[in-house]
Amino acid sequence: MSHATARRRPAFAARFGAVSFIALAGAATAPGHAQTQPQAAQDAAAPQGIADIVVTAQRRAERLVDVPIAVTSIDGGKLADAGVNSVIGLAQTAPGLRLDYSGPYVQPTVRGVGSPLVGPGLNSNVAIYVDGFYVPxxxxxxxxxxxxxxxxxxKGPQGTLFGxxxxxxxxxxxTLDPSFEPKLIARASYASFDKLNLSGYASTGLGxxxxxxxxAFxxxxDGYIRNINTGKTVSHYDKWTVRPKLLFRPSEDVSITLAYQHSMVDDPSPFLTSAYDGLSSATIAAPGVAVPTGRRETGNDAPAVxxxxxxxxxLTGKFDLGFGTFTSYTQYRDDKSNLAGDYDSTAAPIMAPDWRVWDKTFxxxxNLSSAPGGPLTWVLxxxxxxxxxxxxxxxxSxxxxxxxEYFRSTSRTKSYAAFADMTWEAMDGLFLTGGLRYSIDKVRGSFLCSACGGxxxxxxxxxKKLTPRVNVRYQLGASSNVYASYNKGYKAxxxxxxxxxxxxxxxxxxDAFxxxxxxxxxxxxxxxxxxYYIYKNLQVAAYVNSAAVYRNAExxxxxxxxxxxxxxxxxxxSLGLGATYTHAKxxxxxxxxxxVQNPATGLFDHPDVLVDGNVMPRSPKFTANINADYKIRFASGANIALNANFYHTTKFYFDSPKRFSQGAYELLNLRATYNTADERWAFSxxxxxxxDSAYRIQVLPGDFAIQQVYGEPASIGASITFKY
Incomplete structure (x- = not known):
């Protein structure tokens, strides 16, 4: 980052904070009327009991206990209590899920199914949706x-309903929908590594x-990584987001929601790498150079960006037609990134790339889903x-x-799909589900490699692919079910x-059973x-001579x-426990x-090795989490809420040849919150x-080093929250 940018930061932050505060305060004090119930709760077909959880895992609102899919459902309050404030932290609350990095690229893995691919036009094989919209x-x-x-x-392939x-x-x-009653939540927190977090949410009726x-957020x-050559902390970051939503509800049968979001992230830490076990070409190509290996160390001489x-x-439109609900989801995304790193992780001038990524999506x-009730429910x-x-x-360089310039590229994808999913109550308590999705994916790509002689x-x-699913569910009682399913997943x-x-x-x-x-x-x-999964043609990648090598694991x-x-x-x-055992080979x-490092040049050679029978990358055999909540009440009406969240994973590998691994580790997050009697204020x-577990969140094998980045060390903090 330039010095000019650094000088502008405080002024910009102040302007952003002031504008956000005015907008939030203004919204909170505007007039409104009674708040409307969330649509999911309105549409749930089954009668609601104490602590019933409603989910949309089958593209329609249903009780979680009635959904014949393995689903982990976490409400917003539980996430906050567990100290999870970003997608990467979700693994601490959902066994069987891993979220790792490859540089700044996020790589999710569920039950051993993950995509070790990053690069032009490539997507994960675990889909992420926000309010029904795909994040590609x-x-x-x-x-x-x-x-x-x-x-x-x-958990498991969702090829019929989610693509x-x-x-x-x-x-x-x-995320929360706008409410007609005034609502305001403002929070400020400060934690280790000079982390300041300001966030706010406000909603009101405008008629x-x-x-x-x-x-607003x-x-x-400052982060926790220092450069061993200068002794300075080099992981300073800034992030901000603003997202307004407008809800138009002219009648009980029609709702239209328009949302806009702008986000900015400036965080160099994914490229502030150290060398896995000291494996850097600099040890031979530049004798005497300092090689960082610790979790809070880097040695970059080139900027990390x-x-x-x-x-x-x-734009979301929902229309109640009586016999069913018609929903339209329209999305446009424009993402621009600037990236740069040092691929030998030392002060030696060996390899330093920079590149930009422009990504536009429409x-x-x-969706047309049937009204709840009756022996047949469906979604088209x-x-x-x-x-x-x-x-x-x-x-x-x-x-x-x-x-x-080494290369430039353009990738284009167009995808068309039609799907249908129906559930029929064949007899009392016996539900049969069948679904089909037909997809057509047209992909185009072009490249120019200037360094390859043009x-x-x-x-x-x-x-083209047809992906079916079949499901049988038998209701043992009002709130107990057994099910058996077959699903086919597909990635173009x-x-x-x-x-x-x-x-x-x-x-x-x-093919998943x-x-x-x-x-x-x-x-x-x-x-x-x-x-039990039979997985064919898993797409894998390696990086040789600064270019990608792609293969299919048969x-x-x-x-x-x-x-x-x-x-x-x-x-x-209350107590919660989750665990997953996975055998993935x-x-x-x-x-x-x-x-394998070449002893003459220090660079890494790339021999082919047989990996049949090896464990698949990022697939620990066992993961588990425990969550506990306890509340101490006072006669005044105030209370203290205590929360502990514990996560455990066994050893796993980052690569197919089983050369680079992360040993078993645990994460423990603790929180104590004092809530005032009127529930307006909370102090945590x-x-x-x-x-203070040391654990890697990425390992990047390459020509010039085996690079690694660790997760955040132990941190403590405090927050204050105001609700209206």
Missing amino acids: NPLGSDFQLLSVSGIQIL RNATGGAILVN DSLAMDVT YERG STLNSDLVM TQEF GLYYYQNKNQYPGYNV LFGSPKF LAGEGEETF GFIPVSAFDTVPIKPEQI EVGFKTADGPLRFDLSTF KSEIYGLDGQLSYDVNEDF YKQFGNAVDY IFGNNVT
Whole structure:
């Protein structure tokens, strides 16, 4: 970042804070009328009991206990109590889910199904949705969880209802809708590493049929990484988001919501790397240079840059037609990133790239779902997706040379899909579900490799796929079910432009079988499922000579057991427990790229090695979490709420040859909150990773170093919250 930018930061932050405060305060004091119930709660077909949870995992509102899918559902309050304020932290609350990085790109993995791909036009195979809208860009996937009403993590392929990039599962984030009653939530917190967080949410009615809300967020901090050559902390970051929503509800049968969001992230930490076990080419190419290896160290001599500017417009229309509800989702996204790093992780001038990523997306979806009740419920849908991803210039400096353009590329994708899903109560308590989705994906890619003598190429391919699902559910009682399901997941192929090739990479597909049991009996909620996946043509990548090498792993096998339990001991004490066992191995892969340091040059050679039978990357055998809430009440009406959230994972690998790993570790977050009797004020103290576990969140094997970045060390902080 330039000195000029640094000088502008305080003034900008002050202006942003002032504008946000005025907007929030103005919205909160505007007139309004009675608040309307959330649509999901209105539409839920089954009668609601104590602590019933309503989810939309099947594109229609249903009780969680009646949904024949393994789902982890977390409300916004639980997320805040657990200290989870961004997507990357969700793994601490949902066993079987991992969220790692490759640079600033987010790589989700669910039950061993994840995509080790980053690059031009590439998407994850765990889909992320916000308010029903797909988030395609992995660079924009680690967003802040602002004014969240709840999150649903769907485990297993969702190829029929949620599309081509839901091979492993889907993460559904739902935010608050504008209310007609005035509402204001303002929060300020300060924590270790000079982390200041300011956020606010305000909503109000603007008349009998119009309501609006505004969410605003600003965070800055110094981070925890220092450069071993200068001794200075170099991980300063700034983030801010503003999101207004406008709700028009002219009648009980019609609602139209328009939302706009602008986000800015300036956080270099994904590129502030150290060397895994000291593995850097500098140890031989530049003898005597200091090589960082610790979790709070970097040695970069080239700037680390990771910025994202994102604009998003979302239009949602819901129309009650009597026999069903018609919903339209229209989205436009424009994401721009500037990225730069040091690929040897030392002060030696060996390899330093910089590049930009421009990503534009338009989506349109139409859903028609049946009214609740009756023996047959259904949902029909049409979907259109258009994406243009550009790398307008990937530039490199090698061994101190001036920067030169290595390559540039453009990837375009158009996807069309139609789907139908129906559930029929064949007899009392027996429900049969069948669904189909037909997808057509047209992909195009072009590249120019200036460093390859002007090598250029352009290719295109069309992929077509029918993905079914079949489900049988039997209702044992009012709040207990058993189910068995078959689902087919699908991820389209692509043109590998960053490999300087136009031969398409094959699509992924997965056949998933699952049997499960769910019950919600008074204070007890328990889910248990066992799963078996046959995975074909998993798309994998390695990086050789600063270019990508893509391959398909022909066949993999995944099976395991997944369970969740929650129990309200009494009004003031509740416990939650979740655990997942996963066996994920390659059955037929053949040769994968390995990384072995050349003792003569220090660079890393890339021999092919046989990996059949190896554990798949980022697939720990066992993960678990425990959550406990306890409330101490006072005669005055005030209370102290105590929360503890514990997460455990066993060892896992970051690569197919099992060379680079992360050992077992635990994370413990604690929070204590004093709530005033009128519930207007809350004062909290909290600690994250209080046991100070050291754990890697990324390992990046490459030609010049095996780079790594660690998660945040132990931190403590305090916050104050005002509600109106």
